[in-house]
Amino acid sequence: MNYNNTNIANTKVVLEIKDLHKSFGDKHVLNGFNMLLHQGENLVIMGKSGSGKSVMIKCLVGLMEADSGTISVMQNDITKLNQEALDILRADIGFLFQGSALYDSMTVRENLEFPLRRHIKKFNKTVDTEKLVIEALENVGLVSAINLMPDELSGGMKRRVALARTLILQPKIILYDEPTSGLDPITAKEIIILMQEVQKKYNTSSLIITHDVDCARVISDRMILLIDGIDYAVGTFKELSTSQDPKVKAFFKQ
Numbered sequence: 001m002n003y004n005n006t007n008i009a010n011t012k013v014v015l016e017i018k019d020l021h022k023s024f025g026d027k028h029v030l031n032g033f034n035m036l037l038h039q040g041e042n043l044v045i046m047g048k049s050g051s052g053k054s055v056m057i058k059c060l061v062g063l064m065e066a067d068s069g070t071i072s073v074m075q076n077d078i079t080k081l082n083q084e085a086l087d088i089l090r091a092d093i094g095f096l097f098q099g100s101a102l103y104d105s106m107t108v109r110e111n112l113e114f115p116l117r118r119h120i121k122k123f124n125k126t127v128d129t130e131k132l133v134i135e136a137l138e139n140v141g142l143v144s145a146i147n148l149m150p151d152e153l154s155g156g157m158k159r160r161v162a163l164a165r166t167l168i169l170q171p172k173i174i175l176y177d178e179p180t181s182g183l184d185p186i187t188a189k190e191i192i193i194l195m196q197e198v199q200k201k202y203n204t205s206s207l208i209i210t211h212d213v214d215c216a217r218v219i220s221d222r223m224i225l226l227i228d229g230i231d232y233a234v235g236t237f238k239e240l241s242t243s244q245d246p247k248v249k250a251f252f253k254q
């Protein structure tokens with residue numbers, strides 16, 4: 001792999017995917033995909049619609065089983081872990097779904113309490129739920145929305161609440177699937193700034209799937225282009241956006 005940023009190359013690897021294969025019948029989606037995510041890094045994955053980005057992330061969080069290849073989270077091969085060990089590891093990974101996926105019948109407060117109850121083992125029994133909910137909402141500037149229902153929120157506010165719900169579990173790694181899609185450019189920029197603030201405050205490592213070239217430019221330390229089922233091109237935004245490879249060039253022309 002190609003590193004300009006030697007600081008990152010020297011830090012701990014928190015996620016590693018090696019030679020990942022996944023097919024549906026005779027449709028080969030992933031054909032040997034590789035990826036490394038370092039501590040504190042913002043890694044952006046770009047690829048055409050249907051190239052397999054969501055399939056890759058689903059294999060990573062265990063929603064889908066790969067045909068072959070290895071996936072390691074904090075140096076643990078997840079295919080070799082039992083359920084309990086896997087659950088502990090999962091509590092360290094926050095997943096911000098495309099859309100937001102808030103529970104429509106719950107208030108903002110209840111939406112944030114929900115993952116806390118699910119992963120209660122991660123916290124001791126005396127955890128002050130109220131304090132954690134307020135702190136998570138403070139991080140996204142939305143304490144005032146605590147008693148609102150999701151349909152009373154704008155698209156950008158929903159995305160913020162979803163980010164707060166991810167942050168409340170204090171994840172070490174955050175996976176973002178299209179964090180700015182469907183938002184106007186100004187709101188998209190606000191979400192990107194929030195993502196950067198979170199990264200700085202908690203030193204989280206982030207994997208960001210996006211179609212948004214502006215988002216990639218601003219946030220990425222490194223990028224991977226997923227083309228033909230593999231990590232076709234790896235490098236900084238500058239390296240990839242000035243590449244002469246026709247398949248890579250096609251991305252930045254849009």
Ligand SMILES: Nc1ncnc2c1ncn2[C@@H]1O[C@H](COP(=O)(O)OP(=O)(O)OP(=O)(O)O)[C@@H](O)[C@H]1O
Nearest residue numbers: 024027029047048049050051052053054055056211
């Ligand atoms: N459960 C499934 N069964 C069969 N085919 C699937 C399944 N899930 C995904 N696919 C196929 O795998 C390919 C990759 O899908 P994927 O959702 O990963 O694309 P993507 O890169 O996330 O695209 P987008 O940018 O539109 O979100 C598609 O051709 C899709 O039809």
Ligand SMILES: [Mg+2]
Nearest residue numbers: 053054055177
């Ligand atoms: Mg997708």
